[in-house]
Amino acid sequence: MTDQDFExxxxxxxxxxxxxxxxxxxxxxxxxxxxxxPATADRPAWTKTPGTAMNGYGSPSRFETDVQRVGIGSxxxxxxxxxxxxxxxxxxxxxxxxxxxxxxxxxGIPDIDPDRHQLIIHGLVERPLSFSLETLARYPxxxxxxFLECSGNSGALLAPTPAKRTCSQLHGLIAxxxxxxxxxxxxxxxxxxxxxxxxxxAEGADAAMMSRSVPLSKAxxxxxxxxxxxxxxxxxSNGYPMRLFLPGWEGNxxxxxxxxxxxxxxxxMTKDETSKYSDLQPDGTAKLFTFPMGVKSVITNPxxxxxxxxxxxxxxxxxxxxxxxxxxxxxxxxxxxKSWATAALxxxxxxxxxxxxxxxxRWNGAPATLMSRAVDEHGSQxxxxxxxxxxxxxxxxxxxxxxxxxxxxxxxxxxNVYA
Amino acid sequence: MFTPDRWLGTAFCFIVxxxxxTGTWAGEGPSLGVELSVDEVAAVxxxxxxxxxxxxxxxxxxxxxxxxxxxNCMACHGExxxxxxxxxxxxxxxxxxxxxPQKTIGSYWPYATTLFDYVRRAMxxxxxxxxxxxxxxxxxAYLLHLNGIIEEDKIxxxxxxxxxxxxxxxxxxxAYSP
Numbered sequence: 001m002t003d004q005d006f007e008x009x010x011x012x013x014x015x016x017x018x019x020x021x022x023x024x025x026x027x028x029x030x031x032x033x034x035x036x037x038p039a040t041a042d043r044p045a046w047t048k049t050p051g052t053a054m055n056g057y058g059s060p061s062r063f064e065t066d067v068q069r070v071g072i073g074s075x076x077x078x079x080x081x082x083x084x085x086x087x088x089x090x091x092x093x094x095x096x097x098x099x100x101x102x103x104x105x106x107x108g109i110p111d112i113d114p115d116r117h118q119l120i121i122h123g124l125v126e127r128p129l130s131f132s133l134e135t136l137a138r139y140p141x142x143x144x145x146x147f148l149e150c151s152g153n154s155g156a157l158l159a160p161t162p163a164k165r166t167c168s169q170l171h172g173l174i175a176x177x178x179x180x181x182x183x184x185x186x187x188x189x190x191x192x193x194x195x196x197x198x199x200x201x202a203e204g205a206d207a208a209m210m211s212r213s214v215p216l217s218k219a220x221x222x223x224x225x226x227x228x229x230x231x232x233x234x235x236x237s238n239g240y241p242m243r244l245f246l247p248g249w250e251g252n253x254x255x256x257x258x259x260x261x262x263x264x265x266x267x268x269m270t271k272d273e274t275s276k277y278s279d280l281q282p283d284g285t286a287k288l289f290t291f292p293m294g295v296k297s298v299i300t301n302p303x304x305x306x307x308x309x310x311x312x313x314x315x316x317x318x319x320x321x322x323x324x325x326x327x328x329x330x331x332x333x334x335x336x337x338k339s340w341a342t343a344a345l346x347x348x349x350x351x352x353x354x355x356x357x358x359x360x361x362r363w364n365g366a367p368a369t370l371m372s373r374a375v376d377e378h379g380s381q382x383x384x385x386x387x388x389x390x391x392x393x394x395x396x397x398x399x400x401x402x403x404x405x406x407x408x409x410x411x412x413x414x415x416n417v418y419a
Numbered sequence: 420m421f422t423p424d425r426w427l428g429t430a431f432c433f434i435v436x437x438x439x440x441t442g443t444w445a446g447e448g449p450s451l452g453v454e455l456s457v458d459e460v461a462a463v464x465x466x467x468x469x470x471x472x473x474x475x476x477x478x479x480x481x482x483x484x485x486x487x488x489x490x491n492c493m494a495c496h497g498e499x500x501x502x503x504x505x506x507x508x509x510x511x512x513x514x515x516x517x518x519x520p521q522k523t524i525g526s527y528w529p530y531a532t533t534l535f536d537y538v539r540r541a542m543x544x545x546x547x548x549x550x551x552x553x554x555x556x557x558x559x560a561y562l563l564h565l566n567g568i569i570e571e572d573k574i575x576x577x578x579x580x581x582x583x584x585x586x587x588x589x590x591x592x593x594a595y596s597p
Contacts, residue, residue, distance in 0.1 A: 129452030185444035209540035271537035289595035
């Protein structure tokens with residue numbers, strides 16, 4: 001039985017199929033496999049001997065050791081000033097395993113003793129306060145499943161010629177987690193914010209003492225003092241024992257290893273918000289405080305560096321997200337953007353979180369160009385690369401959110417192209 | 420009682436309200452924060468504001484800063500701030516509208532106070548926090564002098580540093596207004 005036996009309705013050009021058709025075919029494929037399995041086969045070795053014992057903290061199968069963060073790079077002469085990337089094409093669903101969450105550090109990962117770590121809130125407040133981890137455990141907590149993206153993510157796609165890189169090498173500075181912690185507003189209200197206050201300056205306890213200014217309105221809206229990630233204490237590489245988490249905003253502001261918050265009336269104009277995370281415009285002016293991450297999507301399978309074995313039915317899947325809210329729609333093209341089919345969005349579609357999209361595609365074996373484009377609940381659309389570059393300066397780097405194109409060659413190789 | 424609905428209510432408020440919702444969370448927590456004295460806060464507060472608030476006592480000029488730089492910074496940032504393995508700290512003037520904009524302290528940074536703040540918190544890279552205040556003022560002066568922004572003998576301290584007008588300051592526009 002082959003997938004050809006199933007009737008599928010075309011949804012757009014070059015083999016894109018209605019998503020219901022895909023589900024039917026997938027189900028039937030499973031049945032076909034069951035039928036094909038020999039009934040009298042010898043039992044596999046692992047069914048003929050007892051398995052191993054329980055252990056205190058589990059790890060992935062020994063056959064999965066190649067699933068690692070990728071593109072690990074640090075500035076010359078340093079080991080901890082750089083980034084590692086989430087292996088997007090090797091994962092599915094929407095939650096990123098904590099150990100595979102991308103990293104971006106400025107002077108390594110500090111080894112913080114939680115018993116000696118305090119969060120201090122001071123500045124324009126009635127009462128400067130200090131909170132230990134033990135005290136924070138008594139505060140009301142909430143969990144939010146949301147993405148975190150470095151605003152330098154995908155910046156490599158500004159290169160004049162498309163780099164032959166994988167999806168995670170190009171787009172891996174994104175991850176999603178369930179973040180659990182104390183709403184920052186609770187602590188600020190306890191300290192008593194003075195009327196003239198408009199900003200806060202957050203500082204980390206790493207060797208770079210990373211420091212960013214954050215509008216107070218964001219702090220009172222949905223900011224968390226995050227203590228847990230995916231159910232366990234935040235990993236050192238993600239800010240142990242606590243980090244600021246600012247949903248939808250550029251990752252650098254979600255200061256890791258958070259130990260001090262100063263409430264102010266103006267921003268501090270720290271190095272990272274002026275020299276680094278500002279956006280130079282074509283006329284030489286530069287935008288400060290471009291906080292929200294734009295609407296974006298990328299096909300994770302098939303994607304750069306992967307190989308398609310032979311023509312037939314495939315599932316195209318990927319991730320979409322917006323720093324402004326929920327994803328409303330994702331469209332996929334298999335003919336380089338000439339025609340588009342609406343992809344199925346997997347529930348739950350959460351605000352400021354990764355949304356998984358899927359669509360069925362019958363590859364006929366000819367070269368094809370796959371693309372995805374997302375629209376969020378506010379109607380913001382993911383731009384094309386050309387239009388994004390036209391409106392920015394040549395020196396622009398942060399907040400690249402253009403449509404990604406993957407070219408599939410006749411031999412089934414998948415590569416990054418500009419289309 | 421704290422519930423997810425409470426969360427949503429606040430998120431909604433953010434959309435319709437324009438200013439910070441101070442007081443929205445009052446009474447939500449058990450109020451266990453330990454109050455700090457002025458001295459306890461001063462001991463940890465290293466934030467320097469553009470108006471100079473937070474700058475410590477001490478002073479230095481570019482002359483004195485030369486030796487601080489050579490001993491503590493040059494290995495990574497190169498002689499006179501150029502040609503090192505890490506960030507170029509000098510030059511790039513007039514390149515911001517070109518094909519290859521070069522953002523340095525001199526060509527790009529809007530505030531001189533940022534330089535003091537950053538070097539105090541993060542540099543020298545291997546031993547952050549190791550420089551005295553006088554050395555910090557001096558090396559700040561040295562880098563500003565190399566960028567043609569101040570004279571070699573100009574003394575920087577808590578009063579004079581925030582007065583410096585950086586060449587590119589007026590080219591920054593806020594994409595966010597509180």
